[in-house]
Amino acid sequence: MRYFLFIVSLLLPMTTWAKPTITIGSKNFSESYLLAEILAQRLEQTGEVNVERRFGMGGTGILFQAITGGEVDIYPEYTGTLTHSTLHKPNVKTMEGLQKELDKLSLEMGPKFGLNNSYGLAITEELSKKLGITKISDLKDHPNLRMAFSYEFMERSDGYPEMIKRYNFTPKSPTRMDHSLVYTSLDQGKADVIEVYTTDSKIKKFNLVVLKDDLNFFPKYEGLYLYRKDLKKKYPQIISIVKEFEGKIDDDEMIRLNGLVEISHLTFTDSATNFFEGGEVKATSDAFWKTFWKQTRRHTLLVVIPILFSVCFGIPMGIVAAKVPFLGQFFLLLSGIVQTIPSLALLCFLIPVFGIGLVPSMIALVLYSLLPIVRGTHSGITAIDAKHHEVARVLGLSFFQKLFRIELPIASIHILSGVKTAAVMSVGMATLAAFIGAGGYGVDRDRPST
Amino acid sequence: MVKFENVTKTYHTLKVIDKVNLTLSSKSTHVLIGPSGCGKSTLIRLATGLVDSDEGNITLNGTEVSAISDARKAEMYGYMIQDGGLFPHLTCEENIRLPSVVHGQNSDDFKKRFEDLRQMVALSSSLLKRYPRQISGGQRQRIALMRALILDPPILFLDEPLGALDPLVRSDLQTELKSIFSRLGKTVILVTHDLAEAAFFADTVTLLQAGRVEQHGTVDDLMDHPKSEFVSNYLKAQRPPPSLAKLTEKMEKQP
Numbered sequence: 001m002r003y004f005l006f007i008v009s010l011l012l013p014m015t016t017w018a019k020p021t022i023t024i025g026s027k028n029f030s031e032s033y034l035l036a037e038i039l040a041q042r043l044e045q046t047g048e049v050n051v052e053r054r055f056g057m058g059g060t061g062i063l064f065q066a067i068t069g070g071e072v073d074i075y076p077e078y079t080g081t082l083t084h085s086t087l088h089k090p091n092v093k094t095m096e097g098l099q100k101e102l103d104k105l106s107l108e109m110g111p112k113f114g115l116n117n118s119y120g121l122a123i124t125e126e127l128s129k130k131l132g133i134t135k136i137s138d139l140k141d142h143p144n145l146r147m148a149f150s151y152e153f154m155e156r157s158d159g160y161p162e163m164i165k166r167y168n169f170t171p172k173s174p175t176r177m178d179h180s181l182v183y184t185s186l187d188q189g190k191a192d193v194i195e196v197y198t199t200d201s202k203i204k205k206f207n208l209v210v211l212k213d214d215l216n217f218f219p220k221y222e223g224l225y226l227y228r229k230d231l232k233k234k235y236p237q238i239i240s241i242v243k244e245f246e247g248k249i250d251d252d253e254m255i256r257l258n259g260l261v262e263i264s265h266l267t268f269t270d271s272a273t274n275f276f277e278g279g280e281v282k283a284t285s286d287a288f289w290k291t292f293w294k295q296t297r298r299h300t301l302l303v304v305i306p307i308l309f310s311v312c313f314g315i316p317m318g319i320v321a322a323k324v325p326f327l328g329q330f331f332l333l334l335s336g337i338v339q340t341i342p343s344l345a346l347l348c349f350l351i352p353v354f355g356i357g358l359v360p361s362m363i364a365l366v367l368y369s370l371l372p373i374v375r376g377t378h379s380g381i382t383a384i385d386a387k388h389h390e391v392a393r394v395l396g397l398s399f400f401q402k403l404f405r406i407e408l409p410i411a412s413i414h415i416l417s418g419v420k421t422a423a424v425m426s427v428g429m430a431t432l433a434a435f436i437g438a439g440g441y442g443v444d445r446d447r448p449s450t
Numbered sequence: 451m452v453k454f455e456n457v458t459k460t461y462h463t464l465k466v467i468d469k470v471n472l473t474l475s476s477k478s479t480h481v482l483i484g485p486s487g488c489g490k491s492t493l494i495r496l497a498t499g500l501v502d503s504d505e506g507n508i509t510l511n512g513t514e515v516s517a518i519s520d521a522r523k524a525e526m527y528g529y530m531i532q533d534g535g536l537f538p539h540l541t542c543e544e545n546i547r548l549p550s551v552v553h554g555q556n557s558d559d560f561k562k563r564f565e566d567l568r569q570m571v572a573l574s575s576s577l578l579k580r581y582p583r584q585i586s587g588g589q590r591q592r593i594a595l596m597r598a599l600i601l602d603p604p605i606l607f608l609d610e611p612l613g614a615l616d617p618l619v620r621s622d623l624q625t626e627l628k629s630i631f632s633r634l635g636k637t638v639i640l641v642t643h644d645l646a647e648a649a650f651f652a653d654t655v656t657l658l659q660a661g662r663v664e665q666h667g668t669v670d671d672l673m674d675h676p677k678s679e680f681v682s683n684y685l686k687a688q689r690p691p692p693s694l695a696k697l698t699e700k701m702e703k704q705p
Contacts, residue, residue: 398521
């Protein structure tokens with residue numbers, strides 16, 4: 001019996017090991033988190049796979065690089081983003097055409113959710129009823145309506161300038177402001193027509209009506225899951241699972257789910273669960289703390305391990321730098337140059353070599369922590385009074401005795417302040433690690449969907 | 451015995467020591483004196499091997515300085531500098547123990563030697579637990595002396611050991627050092643710019659000028675038979691003003 005239990009205990013972890021692991025990615029805004037979490041929960045319900053969540057990655061570019069590189073298996077994407085931003089084929093209009101382009105990269109699209117997160121024009125429900133405006137063409141008859149648009153919308157090729165050409169009307173010159181302010185502007189009665197993202201939860205919050213794009217001017221940003229073709233080999237059922245979502249998440253449902261996160265301040269986990277269970281929204285009270293502790297552990301790991309490494313490399317480098325002036329200049333220059341590389345750029349440089357996730361983030365953090373530690377050690381040792389070197393010499397201390405008994409202890413104030421600086425910098429820098437899927441406090445930022 | 455033969459040292463183009471020949475006998479106190487920049491400190495640093503000479507020979511009790519490895523220096527001589535040169539991160543006791551640890555001195559020998567020296571410099575045991583910054587300048591010099599003597603070397607080099615102390619402490623420490631020197635029977639070589647201090651300590655005095663030995667002998671020799679105008683000028687310059695001379699006379703008459 002004992003042997004049996006022993007063998008079972010050995011086999012148990014193997015059962016999870018034998019399950020395929022599916023890595024799900026997401027971008028760093030609520031809607032992308034939600035769609036990724038919904039898929040994650042659905043896959044976990046099957047009990048057939050292990051799910052790894054790489055949420056909150058820094059933008060389409062990094063995530064697309066991750067999926068083509070095989071670091072991420074599947075993530076929620078928009079058709080418009082694929083044609084305009086990643087593939088740069090704005091003329092591809094059909095799903096078949098788009099799939100043909102994706103075939104070259106061994107990627108495949110699941111069916112559309114039924115949501116279209118595009119630009120749209122919105123007015124209050126009250127105004128819509130009063131003036132009978134339901135579609136963009138109707139605005140032609142009301143040239144005196146005040147408009148407020150974001151700077152971006154005013155410039156984009158799929159924005160304002162082309163829109164008025166297509167609809168052939170010349171409204172009063174719109175007010176330009178940051179996108180986040182257009183809602184406020186409308187709410188305070190300073191604008192009548194604003195630009196919105198069509199699945200934004202604020203549409204519901206401010207009780208707006210999105211005008212129908214009756215001339216089909218705005219490109220479609222229809223949501224779907226994008227996955228690697230080899231995922232079908234790893235887990236063939238994935239096809240039927242992504243198919244389940246066909247037409248299941250339309251604009252209204254997406255607005256509702258976004259609202260759970262952005263207005264009701266529920267966690268992504270609870271909001272995604274509500275998609276399956278429906279009804280009254282249940283907040284699992286410990287969900288926040290669970291995520292919080294998980295990210296705290298991750299963040300601590302992201303700071304502590306790199307600091308340990310940079311101490312291990314930095315102090316000896318500082319010692320060598322102090323002892324060999326030529327190498328000293330070289331090391332200080334080198335670590336100085338690394339410091340000047342913008343952190344996001346450094347992370348992106350490291351992706352082709354080390355992939356995404358924990359390892360490249362830690363390497364970047366080690367590189368960034370080096371400078372203060374090398375510099376601290378170097379200046380601590382070179383600042384030691386010449387008379388102490390002489391006394392150490394006549395007292396007969398060997399090179400290492402002098403180093404460990406005299407130089408490092410005297411330099412320790414400088415060295416420790418270098419380590420402290422590195423640690424403080426790393427705590428901040430580590431939030432950026434979320435951009436390449438390493439987790440930590442950088443993950444759950446509550447951003448409006450863009 | 452410390453012997454300089456034809457020793458020359460040049461920094462860049464400046465000759466700081468110029469063909470110095472000097473023999474300093476064992477178990478007596480020799481003072482190197484002279485104006486600033488005359489090379490007296492350089493001479494001591496050449497003798498310790500901290501600086502290498504360009505030409506000539508220096509021997510400490512028959513051993514050539516260049517042949518003494520750093521590891522053996524502390525057994526050959528003790529070295530003490532102006533502010534003591536104590537390590538700030540070690541307590542006084544740890545400072546004194548350091549050469550002993552490095553040279554693997556037997557711990558019983560160390561304890562005995564430590565206690566002897568402590569009584570000699572008259573410091574309390576509790577004071578030795580403090581860090582150098584927590585004690586006075588005079589106390590720091592006593593600790594530095596203990597450290598220089600812990601391995602019982604035959605020679606003691608002191609580079610302006612009392613230079614940074616106020617007159618009262620300085621005078622006390624002078625008296626104390628003199629009695630310690632005579633009790634220990636070491637070859638002491640002391641650098642100072644103060645003629646009174648030189649006269650107080652010295653068995654022999656060496657007056658240096660521009661890297662050369664101007665005159666070597668007892669203080670009385672220098673006073674009674676100055677070899678050059680520079681020697682008599684130097685001695686005159688350091689004579690106390692008349693009012694102070696009177697004071698000295700008065701004090702010496704008192705029992």
